[in-house]
Amino acid sequence: MRVKATTLAAIKSLTEAFQSKNDDEIVKAVEEIGLEELMNPDMMHLARGSRQPPIVILLTTLSMANGVRPERSFLIYHAYRSILSGSLSSDIAPLGKSHIVIQTINALIKKAPSIRASAVSRDTDIANWLDAIELAIDFEDFILAEKIILGFLKTGPDLAVLTSLKYRITERHSLLRDTIDWEALARCYLHILGAIPLGVDDDLRDNVNLHAVISFAKADKWQSVIKHAPDSIMGRENFVAFHRLAEAYCHLGDYKASIYNLDRFIQTYCEAGGEAKIEAVEMGTEGAELKELISEKKTEFDPDGAGKALSDLQEVLQSVGKQLFLVSGTLLGYARIGTVLSHDKDIDVGLFGWEDQFDIVEAILKTGKFHIYFEYLRGSKMYQLPVGHLETGMTIDMFFYRHEGNKVVTGVNAPWDYTQRFEFTPFILREAEFLGTKISVPSDIDLNLTENFGNWKVSIPDYVSHVESPSTVDQGGLVHMLVCRLNVIDAMVQNKYGRVVRVLKVLDKFADRECSMDNELFQKIKEFAEKKDLMLKQKIAS
DSSP states (O other): OOOOHHHHHHHHHHHHHHHHTOHHHHHHHHHHHOHHHHTOHHHHHHHHHTTOHHHHHHHHHHHHHTTSSHHHHHHHHHHHHHHHHTSOOTTTGGGOTTSHHHHHHHHHHHTOOOOOGGGSOTTOOHHHHHHHHHHHHHTTOHHHHHHHHHHHHTTOOOHHHHHHHHHHHHHHHTTOOTTSOHHHHHHHHHHHHHHSOTTTOHHHHHHHHHHHHHHHHHTTOHHHHHHHGGGGTTSTTHHHHHHHHHHHHHHTTOHHHHHHHHHHHHHHHHHTTTOSOGGGGTTOSHHHHHHHHHTOOOOOOOHHHHHHHHHHHHHHHHHTTOOOEEOHHHHHHHHHHSSOOTTOOSEEEEEEOGGGHHHHHHHHHHHTOEEEOGGGOOGGGOOEEEEEETTTOOEEEEEEEEEETTEEEEEEEOTTSOEEEEEEOOOOEEEEEETTEEEEEESOHHHHHHHHHSSTTSOOTTOOHHHHOTTBTTTTSHHHHHHHHHHHHHHHHTTOHHHHHHHHHHHHHTTTSTTOOOHHHHHHHHHHHHHHHHHHHHHHHO
16 A cells, blocks of 8 residues: 555654643644544554554544544444453444454453354444454454454455455555564465455455465465465566565575575566566565654664764673674774764674673673664574664674684674675784774784775775675575575665676676576676666766
């Protein structure tokens, strides 16, 4: 679903007003937004999908007062009031205990996801079934939603109703939190898919199936992704299926199959002229935008904030005998200009002692100053641990170094569950000052940066570090070939065609290796990048 920027801004304004707990601020926000925008159906959708009960109650109150779908507004209003208060409102109790909406409200109040579909009257309005399903989704009870859907499908809804049901769920998909029961949601989609007749609306079937696949991926059910994604590889959104298959195989350690599907993804993307909506890989971007507006303050890189974050982390690490030192892009900024580079997004530091990772985490948590990304704690396989500084919103990437043979090795633990490793000549540390904090750096900065970036003194805007770094372990190996494909995709999506060309040069260098790129696809990407780059330059020039 596409929503207007004014609607997103209105939700943000109302959210902030309610968070202030100031009646005058709420009244002011309502007056500034205006009744027309408040009555916009998108406003209610976003309020419900982003779990803003006070705003839902406000909007339904306004709807009832102004005669806008009063019966439905009345039902939603009292449903929300009942669930939030933990007691069924007397105003809707006359509907009867067997009414599907009442059953849903009681199940949500009792936190017991069960209904008696057989008790629901056959004359029940379809809208009531759909409202019940939406309520379960609003309050993130997808096991309950699944049971209501199964009961509803027994009524034999036609294709138009199934399409409406599909949209009621998918429009909320991008607004859902990562902590929901994604596997239960995937089953909901599969139940709907099973009710859509074959050959009647293939695009609808593909879209529902892909939402199930994406939900299985969110649940880390990779075998289920592999089972269902191929059902959509002939559809117009087949690049989504290829992307998810690549992700699933990568998580299962089958890098060859992952690379094969990434190449199929790239091919379909090029054939579509780069016009395919890449956000369909996640099936919608409005959710991410909304979450930024209402829940997380988007923080731009601030050197002062970075210094504060670095100082706080340095202090806690020193308390457990650990010494931080600048590495990677942060060390590059220090060596070039004495501060952070303009394009930096986080701080990179290194330390030795991966064996003490749990003691380090415990010490960091005790300060209450940082958020820990626990999914990166992987015992002996752990090379990277990001932490978020709560006061400044700054992210610090801690890279753990270890001695292996005559090298020191660190790495990146990627979201797709592969590890890319980088090796350096062993180094000793010396003290330096960075962003107002005393911290260590490798004593031979030139050697360390040369091993990492090559000619580090020259700025190369399109440099692709994870692809081009001389420090990469097993260059031309399966993980490196996988990373090359992922960077091609990332660069194409961001219209950074210079980066595409640089990655292609690396792939060409390893054309004789296992999982090298097919020459026909290689040429197709090259032509695509050159054409798009020319179009972009012409557009800028005009």
